[in-house]
Amino acid sequence: MKPTLIIVGADKGGVGKTTISRFLMDYLARHNILARGFDTENPRGTLNRFYPANTKIIDLGDVADQMAVLDTLDSDSASVTVVDLKAGNLSYALDLFDRIGVLEAARDGKFDLALVHVVGPSIASLDEINEVTKYVRNLDYVIARNFINETNFFEWDEKTYKKYFADLNSAHEMVVPKLNEMAYEQVDLAGVTYKDFIDNKAPDGANGGYSFTLRGYVNKWCNDIDAELEKTQLIQGLLQAGRGVKIPKDKDRKKDRD
């Protein structure tokens, strides 16, 4: 069974890369697919704050950290590796992976590689897609159009976007719907996964005391992204490949902790 490397990135900041990475980690956990994360927002690490147990903060420019990600794809018990690239790092990472043969290895079928490119509504994001296209030939490329930041329209030319999109035979689009600000802030403040927030669990497993209304909104948002994500080949492939590893149920996990 081949491992999967999912790179989540964008050159522009504030478009919701970590939100999508968190969502992916959450989705995989909910579907019993064992995943690990690498957070390149060195040294702070936002993804790491929500998934401290299975996420490492790395510096992608450091060879030892590159090895920690790439040389363990086969050997790690987690079949899926999610790399959350820090803002402005997408072109750099793709160029690096191209130079050291990662992209070619994926094209040769050594492992599956998917790029989730999070794009915001600005014209700069459209230019980014153009930049990225040269790297993603024959790779799974998901363009995640993110509406999370209060913006309900994309200011770019849809015709140009569709043209880029049509030229990429392996590109898929998903729309990330908007989550209202209060719900977004509360999950962030709670410092828990989306699932734990919905289940009203604090980081220590106790009752989180979160708002029922906001939990409802987060639940709906997750359901909506689930539906979008499941349209992509990336997730269809993972689900069909049966990469699920039995994850202990909450009560068993609690027993283990006790």
Add this chain to the structure above:
Amino acid sequence: MNRKSHIYIVCSDQTRNGKTLFARLLTDFLLMQGGAPFVIDLDAPSGGICDFFPENSEVFDVARVAGQMELFDWILATPGRDYVLDVPARFLDKLFTVMDDINFMEGARAEGFEVNVFYIVEGSIKSLTTAAMMHDNYTVDRFFVLHHEHLNEDLKDFKKLSIYNDIIGQGQIMLPQLDRDVLDELEDESFSFQAFIEGEENDMPAKTQFKLASFLEVVVAGIQRIKRRIDIGHVQRVEQMPEQR
């Protein structure tokens, strides 16, 4: 036997058709039955029904997420009593969409509530189809139809009758026409249906009193009929539980 608490949502897609009046009457009916209903006024920011129940009512703004949190989180945090929601037509969609989005029904049921809708339908195709859409698309425990007596004229149209018949399965109440003199009396903030029904002295003209009494005779009988149905329905559900196990 644990008695269920009830959330009564009084609403319509049309304005000025008696929602607040019915919500007031329902609240007074529940008070007369020994209950302690709390009135939720969604006519933010000013509020309307609150003027009649200053001690046990509050205005909530469902257009804002903060207002939704105040409303829904608070109801679920204070179970064990009945709530009457007076919903202006402009917030009908918003209220039900939010309830659906956050899966309020699940939370309400978990806290022992049953949600009952009283929908005032008018004779236009638009009102009837909106009522049918609400009836079909949103999950609540019961959906009751309120209609004015002149609706019977509209229901001579087969299409309208057909829509109407599809939504009245759980019960309906007819609201007789009220003359202006009665409505003027009812708009007085000091007026209480409970006090009137219990025979407290008032300075209403005898003719107006008679018209109001005739109206109440019909509507209160309708509420009693539906309340009995709700209570019996509850008993049946509880009795079914051992078999389900």
